[in-house]
Amino acid sequence: MGLQGKKIILGITGGIAAYKMNYLVRDFIKAGAEVRVVMTQSATDFVSPLTLSTLSKNKVYTDFYDDQKTWNNHVELALWADLILMAPCTANTLAKMAYGLCDNFLMAVYMSAKCPVIIAPAMDLDMYMHPAVSKNLKTLEEYGHGIIPAEFGELASGLVGQGRLAELETIFGAVENQLGENRLDFLGKKFLITAGPTYENIDPVRFIGNHSSGKMGFDLAREAARRGAEVILISGPSSQKAEDKNITLHRVTSAQEMYEEVFKFYDKVDIAIMSAAVADYTPKVKAAEKIKKDESELSIELIKNKDILRTMGEQKTHQFLVGFALETQNEAENAKEKLKKKNLDMIVLNSLRDAGAGFANATNKVTIFTQTEEHSFALKSKEEVARDILDFIARKL
Ligand SMILES: Cc1cc2nc3c(=O)[nH]c(=O)nc-3n(C[C@H](O)[C@H](O)[C@H](O)COP(=O)(O)O)c2cc1C
Numbered sequence: 276m277g278l279q280g281k282k283i284i285l286g287i288t289g290g291i292a293a294y295k296m297n298y299l300v301r302d303f304i305k306a307g308a309e310v311r312v313v314m315t316q317s318a319t320d321f322v323s324p325l326t327l328s329t330l331s332k333n334k335v336y337t338d339f340y341d342d343q344k345t346w347n348n349h350v351e352l353a354l355w356a357d358l359i360l361m362a363p364c365t366a367n368t369l370a371k372m373a374y375g376l377c378d379n380f381l382m383a384v385y386m387s388a389k390c391p392v393i394i395a396p397a398m399d400l401d402m403y404m405h406p407a408v409s410k411n412l413k414t415l416e417e418y419g420h421g422i423i424p425a426e427f428g429e430l431a432s433g434l435v436g437q438g439r440l441a442e443l444e445t446i447f448g449a450v451e452n453q454l455g456e457n458r459l460d461f462l463g464k465k466f467l468i469t470a471g472p473t474y475e476n477i478d479p480v481r482f483i484g485n486h487s488s489g490k491m492g493f494d495l496a497r498e499a500a501r502r503g504a505e506v507i508l509i510s511g512p513s514s515q516k517a518e519d520k521n522i523t524l525h526r527v528t529s530a531q532e533m534y535e536e537v538f539k540f541y542d543k544v545d546i547a548i549m550s551a552a553v554a555d556y557t558p559k560v561k562a563a564e565k566i567k568k569d570e571s572e573l574s575i576e577l578i579k580n581k582d583i584l585r586t587m588g589e590q591k592t593h594q595f596l597v598g599f600a601l602e603t604q605n606e607a608e609n610a611k612e613k614l615k616k617k618n619l620d621m622i623v624l625n626s627l628r629d630a631g632a633g634f635a636n637a638t639n640k641v642t643i644f645t646q647t648e649e650h651s652f653a654l655k656s657k658e659e660v661a662r663d664i665l666d667f668i669a670r671k672l
Pocket residue numbers: 287288289290291292315316317318364365366367368397398399402
């Protein structure tokens with residue numbers, strides 16, 4: 276049951292291979308997925324909505340309204356999905372997707388979605404070879420969508436060439452790889468992840484720290500390791516544990532120690548996610564003995580710590596560098612500014628103004644920014660947020 280509970284929208288368009296979707300729907304259901312089928316008008320000429328409705332155990336959507344009375348909420352449907360699969364995808368729908376032409380229900384669902392999209396095109400060989408199709412596929416790949424190329428073989432026209440819908444096992448495998456619990460999409464990749472707070476000693480007893488629990492960073496490390504990555508996890512003081520054999524845990528205390536540990540490994544990794552809440556300042560003098568409470572006032576002079584993330588941005592060669600921003604005001608502007616200033620590839624913003632987000636909660640609500648994109652996610656458990664972040668990175672890579 277590799278797709279247990281996964282929510283899949285299957286978008287079927289008007290190609291001869293549409294009939295094969297009956298079998299694919301059956302396989303998804305057998306694997307434990309929930310499937311909602313959306314068809315273009317043209318697709319309904321090729322395969323029966325009644326059959327697909329029976330097999331998917333759900334109604335099939337073909338338009339914005341049922342009997343001109345009830346609106347099929349395309350936004351709600353799009354946000355429900357964990358994945359949209361467009362199969363078979365016609366040359367016509369590919370073009371609409373590439374250019375954002377929203378003239379039917381399927382396109383409205385596709386354009387409202389925030390989940391991963393996989394496209395399996397199918398058409399006659401000359402259509403498939405047309406430069407417009409190649410260009411549109413390239414554009415869709417740049418949008419971060421997964422493309423399952425059409426295969427060589429006998430086509431419905433009687434011609435032989437590339438254009439045949441990929442085998443159903445290949446399509447199923449791509450969906451499973453994207454959604455399944457057993458996917459290993461980071462196999463062979465090395466991650467450096469930081470987690471937790473740092474403690475800046477004032478004297479042997481006291482320190483300046485923050486409320487970070489380390490859970491977000493540990494969840495990221497666990498998720499990356501589960502998906503096949505080798506993870507170096509550098510954590511400040513945290514009660515979290517990392518028991519995965521793919522995770523090597525290095526515990527540090529201060530920002531300076533974290534700095535030194537990070538740069539032991541930075542040049543050897545493919546992806547670096549800096550989720551630790553590192554202290555910006557540290558006491559200039561760390562008293563050797565416990566400070567006595569003789570005075571009515573005590574001043575501690577602080578000096579700036581080295582900026583780990585900025586240095587990583589400056590020294591970046593091949594790494595995909597991800598920063599975190601925890602803001603309390605002008606959140607989006609500050610996060611985007613940090614992305615640019617520190618030469619990051621991606622930044623994950625959490626706002627302390629959102630209930631349930633940030634430090635010491637089991638949940639988080641994040642927005643991800645790249646130079647060109649912005650994606651806001653709902654309030655979720657930190658495990659799910661870790662999955663969203665890694666899905667986003669996987670698409671970017
Ligand atoms: C018998 C027949 C088979 C077709 N097969 C394909 C096909 O495999 N791929 C394709 O891109 N278009 C195919 N077309 C053309 C599409 O149906 C047509 O471009 C239609 O407008 C697609 O609409 P849709 O993208 O909204 O589903 C076929 C048309 C007919 C009549």
